[in-house]
Amino acid sequence: MINVFPIFMRKLSHVCSLKPYKETKWLMPNGNPIGVYVYNCIANQKVPVILNDPKIATWYSCGPTVYDSAHIGHACCYVKLDILQRILKSFFNIKLVTAMGITDIDDKIIKKAKDTNTDFRVVAKNYEHEFWLDLTSLNVEKPMIITRVSDHIHTIQDFVKNLVDSNMAYITNDGSVYFDTSKFPSYGKLQNMQDSGEPTTTEKRNKMDFALWKGYKPGEPFWETSWGKGRPGWHIECSAMVSKVFGSQIDFHAGGIDLQFPHHENEEAQSCAYHDTRQWANYWIHVGHLNYKDIKMSKSLQNTLSIPDLLKMYTADTFRMACLMSNYRYSMEYSDEMMKTAEAVLNKFKFFLKDVLMYVNDSENGHGDYSNKLLEELQKVEENNLEALKSDFDTASCVNSLLNLVTCANKIIKGNTKDYYPVPVVLTAQYIINVLTKFGLTLQETSENTISNTLIDTIVEFRHMVRKNAMLRKDKELLSACDTVRDKMKMMKVQINDSNKTPTWVMTK
Template structure:
């Protein structure tokens, strides 16, 4: 059984003498269990989420390096993190204080500026603005706090100074500062045995040492410090900015699986060293890659797909549903087949909600009654879905359970029976709508208004009357004309669902 260690909150400016910790196991926080479990890479398994306050948690996500447009690989990561955040807030009543770091000064940003003869600040602002527009188009909630590296240089330099003063960081001849990994025995606990991914140079004492500060170079932006001019290294930025906001301990730290090592490893290492703690982030949340036919999507491979391009073909709800139907921790494949399946699922829910509305307002119905079998099934689904979400956010199981619930309810509302069960049917529809909305689906098109809805309703009803008469008289010519109207409307992103009673329609994309 893991030992419980208390969480100590310390100010950013305070650094204690470093103690050599050899135990690299995950340390169970001291606090209040939430009943939710999440995978932790240090523990190599699911662990309980325990918070100081059972209703408050801190969350930091590594944001973009703004040197180019985001692609759907980034979209997949941020949509899945958005889903997890929504689950914690909506299903488990946890108030998340969310922050995201934006790297707006970096080798790639400087390179893009030189290539385009543009100031690095202009490059960063352009692509950061584009990033937030893309996130909004995907219905991703914006973090409460956004930290930009260029706005926290003083915080970062003071953090580095603390590590230098403690003796665990050293200054190289060119003014660069490195973290001495030989003085931190726990280095590698997130992913032991990996090379740290940084090029080795003569300035390092050890191969695994990583840069905290990069000495000044000609034609590059720089800032003054006690040890000389330069700019921050990549890893130190997040540690310093997070510590400024949240103190010496963080609940959730999130990002793509590619950040696990070296970025998150180095963050954890330097933060533990600075705060003299054995565990800085209690829960690391890593999202699997989005692949194209078993190939990782990345800018270096030049196989990326832009977010606007995807949203030209599929809706934000469809993309989110594809994310919901996969496990956040594992690779997800992007293909037309996967997206078409997700689109069918979204449309199935839309049709169902429309059909329930029609069913509940039937004019020819008798006295309403309860259906205990359907109510019992609803209760079972509610309980099982909550358990699935408690168990490392298993959204795929929830979606499958909702689809099964739709199938069972459709047997009632579309069956040839005189029984009328508006209450249980409406309760099922309300629950499904609540869950999907809490997952971040919009299930509506903001461009629709009442006038257009009324027009479509009238047209669909008129077609239904014509089609019903044609079916009764077996008039092929009229039936073909009805099919033409149906196909024309589908080409305009309006899909009709024919039925024996009242037809329904939904907006598709």
């Protein structure tokens, strides 16, 4: 029988060695640690992920307000969240139940409807459809559950009424309902925003009070309630829909960093008040902004790039690689240089995988043997990568480790030696494919031209023979012609990687 007590005590001592949480506002959940640590904005540090069931977790992402097309700032957020979800599922075997809320009733949607003389429901439906097409083109997995505000009006009304009945909210003369932040002492725990105690209007009691329900205004959509006509406020929507699906507590609640305050702060306050609990979401996941020239990319600043326009220039894999090479919590600076760097890294992996195929099937090599050095390096990378992912999903370190592993394997593949090590080389390639595909990369070649791969192979091989002979004869004119062919192929989105043995090529975009 295995004595698990020492193992449990080591885990417990590690958890207890964490510095004190910020004013003890983050409460460590009861349950089972899964070995992963994630940054928590309330604790202001990495905290252990503890689940009620060690293999099941709930995850809610704030979805878009569907009044306009999504841009690559949104793409960055949802691709990074997709990566984190895939890590939990693929590397830590968590059965993740995912949900996303769609705001299809909002001031901006109503304004767009009026400006275009279109029914607000049609506006919302069209842009939501476009949003899902964009996410599919980026290989972002669709959530298991999609909740739309328009489908949950009664749930929201019941939620609001409960807060009014419990004296946590109040009704104003215009039929609006506000959450009374003075009744909730923990308000501000996500971002330390406290009430000044001075009302900003004749209706609101406190400056930081926020609308749960907006009173009716002529010309706007409305629903009847016991306190009058109106429509939901923004923050109440997610709380009501999440509570409907997941109950009184959720494991992960995610969105962009701009939602931390006031949206997530207000969600936490009203949900804790509704469920009479001290902590509603155990782990808040916030993704950093995508900046352009040091400025947040946003529609209001008119510095956005649409997702279809991005994919005309770069592949979805290239954009995902750029996301993998950055920390999900920090801002990312969009530029052609950043994208070209990500593309080069992606191509390095593709070239390596093609080189492995050539190496393994090279009939000139001798009998296969093992390279203990490469196998040892592979094992070290596997262990280090798992630890990196356990530490707040450090994908950038994983990518760097994989690149170093490629360098080690290439010393065998491209080295001037008769030693032949197909087994460790193939295991290395398989591990790299496994990790990258678990991150959501497809590693598929795409091209808009109609040239077949067979024809490209023929051209590349012919150029290689000509170039090899030219190098032996030191024929500068012929070598220059080979360079011209290489450059023209690159213009046709075919990038050639020259080698002393067999050259390889990949499609670019």
